Amino acid sequence: MNQLDVRIPIGGMFTIFGVVLMVYGLVSDKVMYERSLGINVNLWWGLVLLVFGSVMLWLAYRAYQKSKPKNPV
């Protein structure tokens, strides 16, 4: 299998983005969020990205598990 599932880099990238944004959202100064209507968008959108990235990775993992028995490397 010489073709990497595109879901792996996408999932990996958004998982990392999500974690970084969430951590930043937790430690950053709350005054900054006045512009986004008082919502800590970094924290919440970080969570969304984390969930999205994880689902992508999980789908890639599942597809990999399925394809393994059929064509052993």
Next chain:
Amino acid sequence: MLGIGWALRRFVRSSEDFFLSGRSIPAWIAGLAFISANLGAQEVIGMAASGAKYGIMTSHFYWVGAMPAMVFVGLFMMPFYYGSRARSVPEYLKLRFDEKTRGLNAITFAIMTVFSSGISMYALAKLLELVLGWNFHASIVVTGVIVLAYIFLGGLRSAIYNEVLQFFLIVLGFLPLVLVGLKDIGGWEGLTSKLTVVATNAGFESGAWTHSWQYTGAPTSNPMGIEWFGLIMGLGFAMSFGYWCTDFLVVQRAMAAGSMTAARRTPLIAAWPKMFMPLLVILPGMLAIGLHATRGGFLPIGSDGQPNYNLAIPMLLAHYMPTGLLGLGLTALMASFMSGMAGNVTAFNTVWTYDIYQTYIRPGQTDHHYLRVGHVATVVGILASVIAAYAATRFNNINDILQLVFSFVNGPLFATFLLGMFWKRSTGHGAFAGLLVGTISAALHYGLTLPRGATPGIHGGFLGTVLHHYPSEMALNFWTAIFAWTGCFITTIIVSVLTKRTKTDEQLRGLVYSLTPRIEEGHMVWWKRPVTLGIAVLVVSAILNVIFW
């Protein structure tokens, strides 16, 4: 903020080598790459700018323009592309017609790529100016150097996977902006009431910015300045079909699919996310103009006294997004500008080197020679893009200039393709004359008409007398496309009838509809068939049109 950008760059770079684009790409990946190939700066900045300038009528680019055209590509055009050996528009024209038709198309195509890349360059420079506070001229130079480095370092390999990545980056980077903006303005109701102010200030009925069809009875009663006929024929037919059927930057994505059926389904699958793109790109423009009208001077005023609509998205980003998410949004924008520019410059390089230089100027040289010519072409392409970028500064909506270029190039070309594919009697001389006359018709129309309030020059009317004033730039573009299409269509038929066929039926097999074997898809489950998918796309688009009537 910059850290995120850096992380992304590194990630994209290091992962590139893993990917082998080519055959057997799953349909959903090809589908996302298909729309991602045109989800560049032009779409994000241009459609938001149009949303601000023309309101919800901008959605016609999607629900009247792109949807039927994408269905048409999937059902009728893809069999020719996938089945024939053609890998580019000039190549198809050579197989179907003759060498000179290919040459003429290669030249107009090269001009189009330069404009496309120049418009991306303008948008990126504007963004750098706004966010980093750089001088605009310096930003242009920096942008040019970065693109040059990007291309020479081989940044376009495995473009398809990068495009899928970029698609998600853009969607997930802009969605929070739309959600926060919409919440701030008070939801759809709040937006509608703000846009009432915009519409009445501009002298229209109060719903002119939030109804897509209701005010299209006369060109003077809606902000786009077009009536239903010009809208459907100009945008829906000539321009959109021309763009989606003949833009190989886009079509190539579908041809990477594993089988003929997968290739046909690619545009039909791509249509679904595309259908909801207005939410992401037009809505922010409407938010920006709503805020501009009711909270005072949200958008900077340009030298023409109009707001600079191009800045709708950058201004919203700067207004609502804190450090962190702002970085994500900017990264998404810059990534799409970069690849948009690099893709077009590379296409320019290919067309110039192989379709023009190798064929007409110096045939029979070594590969090394052509490689050097290609490098020079890249530099020339970037320099030409700089000129196009300055031309774009004269437009307060980059979508206006972009569609102008499309009306010149894609309008006539679509007539040529239509006749070439469905009428085997059309000849090489006919196609060449048609393309020539079509492009000249476009130039004459553009030179003899002018949008209201503009001075003759780059906006049109440069031939001395102005025969007609259009209410907006976009209306002029639509009619330019109609004239170009009609000029090409009629000329091709007349000249074809008067000249002899030079290609036999055998040579045209797979290139003309009546000489191509029908595709058997009876064995497929009914809901997986391209026809079913296509009808579903059209029905849902029709429903969307009615909702925002």
